[in-house]
Amino acid sequence: xxxxxxxxxxxxxxxxxxxxxxxxxxxxxxxxxxxxxxxxxxxxxxxxxxxxxxxxxxxxxxxxxxxxxxxxxxxxxxxxxxxxxxxxxxxxxxxxxxxxxxxxxxxxxxxxxxxxxxxxxxxxxxxxxxxxxxxxxxxxxxxxxxxxxxxxxxxxxxxxxxxxxxxxxxxxxxxxxxxxxxxxxxxxxxxxxxxxxxxxxxxxxxxxxxxxxxxxxxxxxxxxxxxxxxxxxxxxxxxxxxxxxxxxxxxxxxx
Amino acid sequence: xxxxxxxxxxxxxxxxxxxxxxxxxxxxxxxxxxxxxxxxxxxxxxxxxxxxxxxxxxxxxxxxxxxxxxxxxxxxxxxxxxxxxxxxxxxxxxxxxxxxxxxxxxxxxxxxxxxxxxxxxxxxxxxxxxxxxxxxxxxxxxxxxxxxxxxxxxxxxxxxxxxxxxxxxxxxxxxxxxxxxxxxxxxxxxxxxxxxxxxxxxxxxxxxxxxxxxxxxxxxxxxxxxxxxxxxxxxxxxxxxxxxxxxxxxxxxxxxxxxxxxxxxxxxxxxxxxxxxxxxxxxxxxxxxxxxxxxxxxxxxxxxxxxxx
Numbered sequence: 100x101x102x103x104x105x106x107x108x109x110x111x112x113x114x115x116x117x118x119x120x121x122x123x124x125x126x127x128x129x130x131x132x133x134x135x136x137x138x139x140x141x142x143x144x145x146x147x148x149x150x151x152x153x154x155x156x157x158x159x160x161x162x163x164x165x166x167x168x169x170x171x172x173x174x175x176x177x178x179x180x181x182x183x184x185x186x187x188x189x190x191x192x193x194x195x196x197x198x199x200x201x202x203x204x205x206x207x208x209x210x211x212x213x214x215x216x217x218x219x220x221x222x223x224x225x226x227x228x229x230x231x232x233x234x235x236x237x238x239x240x241x242x243x244x245x246x247x248x249x250x251x252x253x254x255x256x257x258x259x260x261x262x263x264x265x266x267x268x269x270x271x272x273x274x275x276x277x278x279x280x281x282x283x284x285x286x287x288x289x290x291x292x293x294x295x296x297x298x299x300x301x302x303x304x305x306x307x308x309x310x311x312x313x314x315x316x317x318x319x320x321x322x323x324x325x326x327x328x329x330x331x332x333x334x335x336x337x338x339x340x341x342x343x344x345x346x347x348x349x350x351x352x353x354x
Numbered sequence: 355x356x357x358x359x360x361x362x363x364x365x366x367x368x369x370x371x372x373x374x375x376x377x378x379x380x381x382x383x384x385x386x387x388x389x390x391x392x393x394x395x396x397x398x399x400x401x402x403x404x405x406x407x408x409x410x411x412x413x414x415x416x417x418x419x420x421x422x423x424x425x426x427x428x429x430x431x432x433x434x435x436x437x438x439x440x441x442x443x444x445x446x447x448x449x450x451x452x453x454x455x456x457x458x459x460x461x462x463x464x465x466x467x468x469x470x471x472x473x474x475x476x477x478x479x480x481x482x483x484x485x486x487x488x489x490x491x492x493x494x495x496x497x498x499x500x501x502x503x504x505x506x507x508x509x510x511x512x513x514x515x516x517x518x519x520x521x522x523x524x525x526x527x528x529x530x531x532x533x534x535x536x537x538x539x540x541x542x543x544x545x546x547x548x549x550x551x552x553x554x555x556x557x558x559x560x561x562x563x564x565x566x567x568x569x570x571x572x573x574x575x576x577x578x579x580x581x582x583x584x585x586x587x588x589x590x591x592x593x594x595x596x597x598x599x600x601x602x603x604x605x606x607x608x609x610x611x612x613x614x615x616x617x618x619x620x621x622x623x624x625x626x627x628x629x630x631x632x633x634x635x636x637x638x639x640x641x642x643x644x645x646x647x648x649x650x651x652x653x654x655x656x657x658x659x660x661x662x663x
Binding site for chain 2: 101105108196200204315353
């Protein structure tokens with residue numbers, strides 16, 4: 100527990116002082132602010148240069164389209180911010196020998212790994228939640244029509260939080276395997292984007308976490324039985340990746 | 355206190371420790387000496403639980419280190435050669451972080467940290483970020499982190515290597531103070547003057563093998579040179595002739611008021627020389643047995659590659 104407490108405080112200080120909160124905030128909340136504004140302003144900006152028939156596509160945007168735009172950006176760009184800012188979560192500590200003094204003082208790896216995971220899971224959850232609410236506020240103010248409601252936004256937000264919680268666990272494990280931070284970063288991105296392909300295969304897609312992303316964009320449809328295996332597998336993956344990271348950190352030579 | 359038996363460690367195919375064995379007595383300062391790459395830091399990292407090893411046994415306070423690692427680490431403090439910190443923290447925050455991992459109580463910890471910062475001369479810079487510290491300051495901070503929990507055993511890897519002459523003297527004084535308080539200190543250093551000053555026992559390691567492990571006093575006796583350097587008050591007259599007649603005198607070099615006298619038996623020479631000199635008309639102003647420094651002994655032993663142990 101003392102290792103957990105010490106590392107939780109340390110992660111908080113590190114994220115605040117090394118601008119990780121700022122980077123993550125930009126990666127999530129920035130799109131929530133920018134997307135609706137851009138969608139609203141784009142027709143005005145392009146008015147002079149686009150033919151009328153093309154321009155009508157931009158003027159007929161409703162709330163649902165604007166919200167789906169955020170979901171797309173969070174998956175495509177938000178993931179990049181998330182992975183690149185946290186890819187050294189363990190690898191950089193090992194490679195730079197920052198763990199030598201804590202390990203020599205009897206640091207318990209399980210405390211450290213859990214502190215890192217829980218801290219960033221909470222952080223990302225807050226940012227995603229803030230992004231979704233901000234976006235909903237703007238979309239509601241700037242656009243008309245569509246089925247979008249606060250319940251739909253919160254449901255999609257929950258699915259995204261769960262998805263990013265899986266990615267974080269995967270990133271944590273990958274980061275414990277390599278000393279160069281870029282390798283786990285690229286591997287996780289390959290898995291994240293690569294696995295999105297399986298969303299086209301209806302037979303297996305609900306057994307993979309990427310199905311959460313697909314369902315988050317299914318506005319107006321809430322929980323159904325197809326999500327049960329997705330939930331179970333997502334939680335199982337989080338647990339197994341954290342467990343493997345702890346095992347790895349117990350056996351690793353930190354000096 | 356620490357017993358290491360037949361310890362072996364390899365990095366891939368490179369065998370860095372080839373079955374080393376030694377004992378460190380409680381309350382002693384054990385100097386671990388060797389050239390770069392000899393295996394000093396690897397040994398220290400193993401003894402502080404940071405590296406695994408292939409075979410051998412480590413006993414600390416009679417307990418198997420592998421089986422009781424977490425328990426034993428509570429009584430161990432480690433100062434690495436190049437300590438790395440979370441540089442966005444300040445010294446106070448880092449010591450607080452280490453103290454919390456160690457399990458020290460918050461109220462006592464605050465008091466201990468302030469005291470420690472004073473001891474390692476970092477009180478003024480306590481609230482400054484570590485990223486702005488010099489190497490010497492970082493080394494002093496690492497020492498504070500190593501002794502924050504009052505460990506019985508201290509592993510110090512080149513503790514004075516980054517310090518200026520004043521800082522080095524302060525470090526040595528601190529080591530002497532820790533020794534006085536009964537701490538067992540395992541000191542790796544290549545500054546042999548420092549080892550000579552504070553160590554009770556030295557162990558020389560070369561290419562993963564222990565070449566020598568002896569008490570410093572025994573070592574001096576063993577490697578003492580059978581030469582007496584004698585300076586007289588007046589110019590030499592008959593002194594050389596008198597001394598040359600003695601059976602235990604091997605040879606004499608005389609120059610001005612000084613005689614360098616080699617003997618064939620150091621024990622007899624030590625016992626007899628003063629008696630003979632006191633009977634001369636020329637007073638002795640200076641007299642000393644020529645001693646080998648630890649540096650001489652180290653070079654001698656490593657060059658010979660002699661296996662004493």
